[in-house]
Amino acid sequence: MDLRWTDEEKAFRAEVRSFIAANLPAETHARMKQGKSPTKAQVVQWQQILNKRGWAAPEWPKEHGGPGWTTAQRYIFREELMLAPAPSPLGFNINMCGPVIIAFGNKEQKEKFLPRMLNLDDWWCQGFSEPGAGSDLAGLKTRAVKEGDFWIVNGQKTWTTLAQHADWIFLLVRTDPTAKKQEGISFLLVDMKTPGITVRPIITIEGGHEVNEVFFDDVKVPAENLVGTENRGWDCAKYLLGNERFGQARVGASRERIARLKKIAAETYDNGKPLSQDVGFMTKVTEIEVELQALEMTVMRVIATAMKNPGSNKPDPTTSVLKIKGTEIQQGVSELLMKAAGPYAWVDGDPDMEGGTEQVVAEDPDIAPDWAFGLAGIYFNWRKQSIYGGSNEIQRNIMAKAFLGL
Amino acid sequence: MDFDLSEDQRLLQDSVSRLLGDKYGFENRKAYLKSPQGWSTEMWAAYAELGLLGLPFAEAEGGFGGGAEEVMIVAEQMGKHITLEPWFTTVVVGGGFLRHGANAAQRAALVPQIAEGKLKLAFAHNEKQSRYDLFDVATTATKDGAGWVLNGAKGMVIHGDSADVFIVTARTAGGQRDKSGIGVFLVDAKAAGVSVKGFATVDGQRAAQVALSNVKLGADAVLGDAAGGLPLVDRVVDEAIAALAAEAVGAMEAAHLMTLEYLKTRQQFGRTIGSFQALQHRSADMMVALEQARSMAFFGTMSAQDDDAAARRKNMAAVKVQIGRSSRFVGQQTVQLHGGIAMTMEYAGGHYFKRLTANDGAFGDADHWIRVLTEAGGLVAAA
Ligand SMILES: Cc1cc2nc3c(=O)[nH]c(=O)nc-3n(C[C@H](O)[C@H](O)[C@H](O)COP(=O)(O)OP(=O)(O)OC[C@H]3O[C@@H](n4cnc5c(N)ncnc54)[C@H](O)[C@@H]3O)c2cc1C
Ligand SMILES: Cc1cc2nc3c(=O)[nH]c(=O)nc-3n(C[C@H](O)[C@H](O)[C@H](O)COP(=O)(O)OP(=O)(O)OC[C@H]3O[C@@H](n4cnc5c(N)ncnc54)[C@H](O)[C@@H]3O)c2cc1C
Numbered sequence: 001m002d003l004r005w006t007d008e009e010k011a012f013r014a015e016v017r018s019f020i021a022a023n024l025p026a027e028t029h030a031r032m033k034q035g036k037s038p039t040k041a042q043v044v045q046w047q048q049i050l051n052k053r054g055w056a057a058p059e060w061p062k063e064h065g066g067p068g069w070t071t072a073q074r075y076i077f078r079e080e081l082m083l084a085p086a087p088s089p090l091g092f093n094i095n096m097c098g099p100v101i102i103a104f105g106n107k108e109q110k111e112k113f114l115p116r117m118l119n120l121d122d123w124w125c126q127g128f129s130e131p132g133a134g135s136d137l138a139g140l141k142t143r144a145v146k147e148g149d150f151w152i153v154n155g156q157k158t159w160t161t162l163a164q165h166a167d168w169i170f171l172l173v174r175t176d177p178t179a180k181k182q183e184g185i186s187f188l189l190v191d192m193k194t195p196g197i198t199v200r201p202i203i204t205i206e207g208g209h210e211v212n213e214v215f216f217d218d219v220k221v222p223a224e225n226l227v228g229t230e231n232r233g234w235d236c237a238k239y240l241l242g243n244e245r246f247g248q249a250r251v252g253a254s255r256e257r258i259a260r261l262k263k264i265a266a267e268t269y270d271n272g273k274p275l276s277q278d279v280g281f282m283t284k285v286t287e288i289e290v291e292l293q294a295l296e297m298t299v300m301r302v303i304a305t306a307m308k309n310p311g312s313n314k315p316d317p318t319t320s321v322l323k324i325k326g327t328e329i330q331q332g333v334s335e336l337l338m339k340a341a342g343p344y345a346w347v348d349g350d351p352d353m354e355g356g357t358e359q360v361v362a363e364d365p366d367i368a369p370d371w372a373f374g375l376a377g378i379y380f381n382w383r384k385q386s387i388y389g390g391s392n393e394i395q396r397n398i399m400a401k402a403f404l405g406l
Numbered sequence: 407m408d409f410d411l412s413e414d415q416r417l418l419q420d421s422v423s424r425l426l427g428d429k430y431g432f433e434n435r436k437a438y439l440k441s442p443q444g445w446s447t448e449m450w451a452a453y454a455e456l457g458l459l460g461l462p463f464a465e466a467e468g469g470f471g472g473g474a475e476e477v478m479i480v481a482e483q484m485g486k487h488i489t490l491e492p493w494f495t496t497v498v499v500g501g502g503f504l505r506h507g508a509n510a511a512q513r514a515a516l517v518p519q520i521a522e523g524k525l526k527l528a529f530a531h532n533e534k535q536s537r538y539d540l541f542d543v544a545t546t547a548t549k550d551g552a553g554w555v556l557n558g559a560k561g562m563v564i565h566g567d568s569a570d571v572f573i574v575t576a577r578t579a580g581g582q583r584d585k586s587g588i589g590v591f592l593v594d595a596k597a598a599g600v601s602v603k604g605f606a607t608v609d610g611q612r613a614a615q616v617a618l619s620n621v622k623l624g625a626d627a628v629l630g631d632a633a634g635g636l637p638l639v640d641r642v643v644d645e646a647i648a649a650l651a652a653e654a655v656g657a658m659e660a661a662h663l664m665t666l667e668y669l670k671t672r673q674q675f676g677r678t679i680g681s682f683q684a685l686q687h688r689s690a691d692m693m694v695a696l697e698q699a700r701s702m703a704f705f706g707t708m709s710a711q712d713d714d715a716a717a718r719r720k721n722m723a724a725v726k727v728q729i730g731r732s733s734r735f736v737g738q739q740t741v742q743l744h745g746g747i748a749m750t751m752e753y754a755g756g757h758y759f760k761r762l763t764a765n766d767g768a769f770g771d772a773d774h775w776i777r778v779l780t781e782a783g784g785l786v787a788a789a
Binding site: 001002003004255259260262263265266279282285289291292293296297300301304308318320321324325396397400405 | 409683701785
């Protein structure tokens with residue numbers, strides 16, 4: 001038992017940190033330091049910088065363009081990106097669709113899609129949820145019917161994050177309506193430029209344009225775009241969702257925000273003294289810091305288990321703990337950040353990617369300090385974290401079933 | 407980063423687990439509680455036999471040569487069975503003082519006896535006014551030739567009524583709440599002027615009120631620096647917090663498993679109560695609390711070995727906070743999910759709840775430590 005980072009791991013962290021410092025574009029860094037999401041162009045630019053270095057896909061095997069890192073190195077790399085803060089590799093490409101193609105796709109699919117995913121030549125989006133299929137994802141109805149060398153897709157997806165940016169979408173579609181729910185689903189890759197696809201924005205509560213409805217009207221998809229075995233798409237979906245949970249601990253992101261929260265608290269006055277001297281408020285911060293420290297160790301335990309079973313495709317049920325705690329902590333920090341801003345929190349600033357709604361107030365130091373813009377928006381927006389990726393209630397169901405034996 | 411036990415550590419874990427599994431069922435525990443000293447002398451001998459009483463001491467000094475990780479392993483097993491013997495006070499706390507504060511002669515006089523099970527220690531620090539502040543010391547030690555004379559009263563001395571030697575904090579200089587001027591002394595329980603009044607604690611342990619009236623000590627009774635003993639106390643208590651964390655994890659794990667078993671067997675409304683989602687989610691939340699606590703127990707074992715006292719203190723405060731909060735939740739929910747049955751003395755569930763509650767209070771509860779940590783600036787530095 002040795003619970004400390006090795007010297008090699010420490011050296012690796014230093015290497016990553018200095019690479020980020022030397023290569024992260026200043027504008028991207030400045031925007032993210034304000035707590036804002038990077039723009040599409042910034043995400044693409046950074047991903048291409050990482051790709052040049054061979055670091056675009058920390059978790060991918062070497063043969064497909066991954067760096068061949070240990071689980072610990074992957075964790076350190078992602079932590080350093082969040083702490084910087086710098087954009088993470090695009091999740092849809094690198095953590096969702098890419099791994100599914102690597103695990104279930106054929107040679108042609110790997111050659112055609114993976115290099116473009118790595119370099120973000122194609123922006124992917126996730127077409128799983130439907131109006132009638134949220135938590136009960138296997139209840140999805142979007143149909144794909146085989147006609148010659150094509151699948152004809154009809155139906156609707158919803159909550160599709162950043163579909164407005166996307167070149168491609170990976171879909172779960174029903175290919176056998178007579179089979180049991182989970183057994184008639186396939187995993188299909190669709191070019192967003194195909195005729196018959198309509199994208200309609202959904203504006204979320206804080207005013208941002210992040211999610212969309214995507215409609216499919218007789219969309220013709222080449223048969224070779226089906227990944228894995230026909231009607232076995234649920235295997236791909238389960239694999240993908242297991243990977244997603246792990247990524248939601250986001251310890252580094254919370255740590256970066258707590259550091260910022262403390263800076264704000266030192267500059268904000270309450271009761272005639274800096275908020276950072278208010279034991280009541282700061283105790284709430286400490287509470288979260290402690291949970292975060294524990295979560296980091298939980299992540300490491302999951303990593304250590306994963307390192308012992310390399311190549312295992314079975315999701316570790318402890319990842320549900322990471323999802324539940326990770327999102328609770330992030331939501332908690334977002335709430336404290338908003339609270340720290342006091343009355344300034346209520347200015348309707350833009351926390352979102354580019355292109356929110358027209359209500360958003362331009363940043364103006366006469367109105368509020370620059371750090372206050374968008375803090376409430378992030379608080380409102382981040383309520384999503386306990387809903388998506390398998391809601392936190394669903395995570396509890398998974399735990400009860402998996403290791404509680406109930 | 408490697409959470410695996412070594413071969414030797416696994417052997418240690420297995421042997422303790424087997425011993426307690428055989429001899430420390432809940433019915434055994436009830437019998438041990440009723441014995442005159444409130445714990446089992448037979449188990450004490452068995453611990454000595456297994457090397458648990460010499461666990462953290464160097465082999466050359468008659469110990470077992472274990473480190474912080476070995477202490478964690480054993481403490482967790484002790485927690486699983488909510489054992490009653492003075493292992494923690496003698497081996498972890500007392501042992502900590504001997505390892506970090508005693509000179510070779512002092513260790514040579516005490517360690518072999520401890521390892522053989524012939525000598526028990528207790529830490530007498532608490533006073534009427536001190537609550538959780540280890541530096542708040544009114545008991546005095548005044549110079550008497552080469553030696554010392556102690557006067558004062560110590561309360562809530564865990565396992566004080568079976569201790570052969572007390573480790574006593576006393577003021578050699580300064581005011582009652584000064585951080586300097588504190589000495590740490592070895593006091594024979596049978597020395598003239600020492601009187602001990604034993605009593606039971608809520609969680610089935612024993613404690614004592616210890617009065618010190620003109621107790622004369624030799625020069626060799628001081629552990630380390632007679633005016634600068636607080637860093638020693640802090641170091642030992644930080645290690646003790648790590649062991650308490652492991653003990654709590656063991657107790658939480660046992661309580662959670664017991665609760666799951668109950669949910670799977672208890673029938674109401676014509677089905678097992680574990681089929682109700684409200685209870686499934688509650689038990690999932692218990693699991694989250696337990697896993698977070700387990701993580702912090704590891705973190706505690708790692709951090710307690712840090713030589714940077716300020717950093718170590720912050721980390722141990724965080725450990726105490728997480729363990730206290732998880733213990734509270736798991737303990738309360740163990741009772742809640744059992745319904746009336748866990749409200750009874752007859753059933754083990756309530757005893758785990760009580761031990762977890764007392765464990766939180768040992769050396770300061772979560773509320774105390776969250777204040778300490780907050781005042782120290784927390785774990786994350788401002789941007
Ligand atoms: C901002 C945002 C971005 C998203 N991005 C994407 C995306 O890019 N691609 C995509 O495919 N999807 C996306 N989603 C969809 C997301 O995965 C779903 O919202 C999620 O699966 C929940 O489904 P639902 O919204 O239909 O809620 P419902 O499933 O209707 O759930 C409603 C409530 O009931 C609870 N509940 C449901 N079933 C159970 C049960 N069995 N036991 C206990 N409680 C239960 C839920 O926890 C929730 O509290 C996004 C969602 C949001 C909010
Ligand atoms: C100190 C004390 C004094 C009492 N005094 C009296 C008295 O004077 N007279 C008298 O008649 N009784 C008395 N009771 C009994 C008391 O009313 C019962 O304990 C209570 O009804 C719960 O029943 P139970 O203990 O069998 O638990 P169970 O019913 O077995 O419940 C176990 C757990 O399952 C949960 N649970 C059960 N069903 C469901 C469900 N459908 N959905 C979700 N959760 C569920 C419960 O909330 C509980 O957490 C007393 C109990 C105690 C502890």
